Amino acid sequence: MGIKELIFGAGDSYDYGSLCALTNPFSKSKPAPVRFYARDEPIPLFLAAIMGLQHAFAMVGGLITPPLVVFKFTVCGFPFCPDLQQYAISAALITSGICSFINVTKIPIPGTKYFVGSGLLSVMGTSFTFLPIFEIAIQQMKNDGISGEDAYGKMLGTSMVCCLLELAFSVLPINIIKKTFPPVVSAVTVILIGAALTGTGMKYWGGGVVCAEMGWREHAQIKAAGYTFGPPSPLCANGETSLPYGSTEYIALGFSVMAFLVVIELFGSIFMKNCNVILALLFGYFVAGVSRYDNGETSQKYVSADLIESADVVQFLWTKTFKLGFYAPAVIPMLIAYLVTTVETIGDISATFEASELDVDGKDYEESIQGGLTADAVSSVLSGLFTSLPNTTFSQNNGVISMTKCASTRAGYACGAWLILMGVFGKVAGLLTSIPDCVLGGMTIFLFSNVLVSGINLANKSNLSSRRTKFIFALSLAIGMGVTIWPYAFLDMRASAYTAAFWKCADCNNGLKGLRNAISIFLSTGYCVGTVVALLLNFILPEDAEVEKTTKKIEDPGESFKDDEVNEA
Numbered sequence: 001m002g003i004k005e006l007i008f009g010a011g012d013s014y015d016y017g018s019l020c021a022l023t024n025p026f027s028k029s030k031p032a033p034v035r036f037y038a039r040d041e042p043i044p045l046f047l048a049a050i051m052g053l054q055h056a057f058a059m060v061g062g063l064i065t066p067p068l069v070v071f072k073f074t075v076c077g078f079p080f081c082p083d084l085q086q087y088a089i090s091a092a093l094i095t096s097g098i099c100s101f102i103n104v105t106k107i108p109i110p111g112t113k114y115f116v117g118s119g120l121l122s123v124m125g126t127s128f129t130f131l132p133i134f135e136i137a138i139q140q141m142k143n144d145g146i147s148g149e150d151a152y153g154k155m156l157g158t159s160m161v162c163c164l165l166e167l168a169f170s171v172l173p174i175n176i177i178k179k180t181f182p183p184v185v186s187a188v189t190v191i192l193i194g195a196a197l198t199g200t201g202m203k204y205w206g207g208g209v210v211c212a213e214m215g216w217r218e219h220a221q222i223k224a225a226g227y228t229f230g231p232p233s234p235l236c237a238n239g240e241t242s243l244p245y246g247s248t249e250y251i252a253l254g255f256s257v258m259a260f261l262v263v264i265e266l267f268g269s270i271f272m273k274n275c276n277v278i279l280a281l282l283f284g285y286f287v288a289g290v291s292r293y294d295n296g297e298t299s300q301k302y303v304s305a306d307l308i309e310s311a312d313v314v315q316f317l318w319t320k321t322f323k324l325g326f327y328a329p330a331v332i333p334m335l336i337a338y339l340v341t342t343v344e345t346i347g348d349i350s351a352t353f354e355a356s357e358l359d360v361d362g363k364d365y366e367e368s369i370q371g372g373l374t375a376d377a378v379s380s381v382l383s384g385l386f387t388s389l390p391n392t393t394f395s396q397n398n399g400v401i402s403m404t405k406c407a408s409t410r411a412g413y414a415c416g417a418w419l420i421l422m423g424v425f426g427k428v429a430g431l432l433t434s435i436p437d438c439v440l441g442g443m444t445i446f447l448f449s450n451v452l453v454s455g456i457n458l459a460n461k462s463n464l465s466s467r468r469t470k471f472i473f474a475l476s477l478a479i480g481m482g483v484t485i486w487p488y489a490f491l492d493m494r495a496s497a498y499t500a501a502f503w504k505c506a507d508c509n510n511g512l513k514g515l516r517n518a519i520s521i522f523l524s525t526g527y528c529v530g531t532v533v534a535l536l537l538n539f540i541l542p543e544d545a546e547v548e549k550t551t552k553k554i555e556d557p558g559e560s561f562k563d564d565e566v567n568e569a
Helices: 003-008 045-076 082-104 131-143 148-162 164-170 174-180 183-205 209-213 220-224 248-267 270-274 276-290 306-310 328-355 362-385 397-404 409-424 426-433 437-459 467-485 510-524 526-540 557-568
Strands: 124-126 235-238 241-244 292-294 299-301 391-393
Touching: 003 045, 045 082, 045 124, 045 131, 045 148, 045 209, 045 276, 045 397, 045 409, 045 426, 045 437, 082 124, 082 306, 082 362, 082 391, 082 409, 082 426, 124 362, 131 148, 131 183, 131 328, 131 510, 131 526, 148 164, 148 328, 148 362, 164 328, 164 362, 174 328, 174 362, 183 209, 183 248, 183 328, 183 437, 183 467, 183 526, 209 235, 235 248, 235 437, 241 248, 248 270, 248 276, 248 437, 270 276, 276 437, 306 426, 328 362, 328 391, 328 397, 328 510, 328 526, 362 391, 409 426, 467 526, 510 526
Parallel strands: none
Antiparallel strands: 124 391, 235 241, 292 299
């Protein structure tokens, strides 16, 4: 095989033009057939690089969001810490690339029948599932006087211990796992995760999370009383601008991202549609970069280049470190989160099998499920050691397989390589942290709502005509969604430790405070309490009784009346 064949492939076997051809949404002609590249096909290096780049772009927007949210608004808060944010993004990219290598490779464990890795084009990324728990737990630790960085280290250590639960599930037969977590349970969980995250996205879109939560300071009665407060301010800082939450300028910049998403969906090529999130984010970034806010005296920028200029040219793991620890109050919510990722991973790998046109049955499928769950657990341990949030399989990449018709594992290796390269070049993290919150909100609210839609899709796999199923959905979503929308029945307000009325505990000893905080995290995290309710109801509620259909013919009242007349006659 020559160099040209190795890089580009032999002859006309590989169609690069179809990937970049724009779509005509008004055309009535039937699209030309597209070749499918199977799991074990040794596609040429150039095609593997293109396919891998599409997977990397499809996941990078979702991958960087959890570390960005955790570090900017929870670990640091006001004043923000761009250097830590940039490191967290680089670490997440590098970690996800390394973990993707592991999952794409099906590695046998010597002396056993088990594997590490699914052996599929199934890539790994930072999980949204753990984001609410990290936010609440770190905030509680900060209320107890622990620094944000130390609190983050404690959560990494807690995650590394709790992931052993997923490792235990990986050796169970697949039918037991599916029976324990039927679609009705997993759908409730994913819907509640999506709902919680979409609310966070809305805070971003209006200008930022912190200023959104400080909006109460602008209440007319507060201002009329003449109260004054220190930072953080209810004004949202985006670049050089500082405007109230929900200002028209911020809403418009976030909307530019959504508008471009629609344009891509209408006219975009296969490549563009697979990368729609990152392309729309960069478009919104461009619009913000060329826009100015005129306050009557000066013209202010929405994008500041300072963060890009101050970012390191080259970045790698452990240039920032966090002391590993353990936070007992977060154990129960973290265990539930790992139950959730177990269900998600099984669903993701099953979807990858279907998208790869492989049989969802037999030894190969069961080995991939077992290897994928083990890879999830191993990756979560490595993530903690690599100072990053837990990793899990990324479901949106199954859509990339379906659209590109490429299931070759070579594309998975290329994706991992692209992610590592993006993480190593520190200026990439600098660029991403310089994106205004309002623009980021236009992307994240769409990205997070996709999680919600995935939950609705899971709900369709359950029997929605069943009274039992509807009851499980109704009660678990009632509690979970209610807590998601308003968690402060159980959760302390910002900077108001041990004030939630259900259990104040300000004068409790440390043991009771730990128990109280564990219960608070559990009850105020919608998908945790909602999942437990769904699991409990699924366990105790009997199946619906069968309805017997009557075959007796109902008499026509008119005919009966005529018969009576005849009888009387």
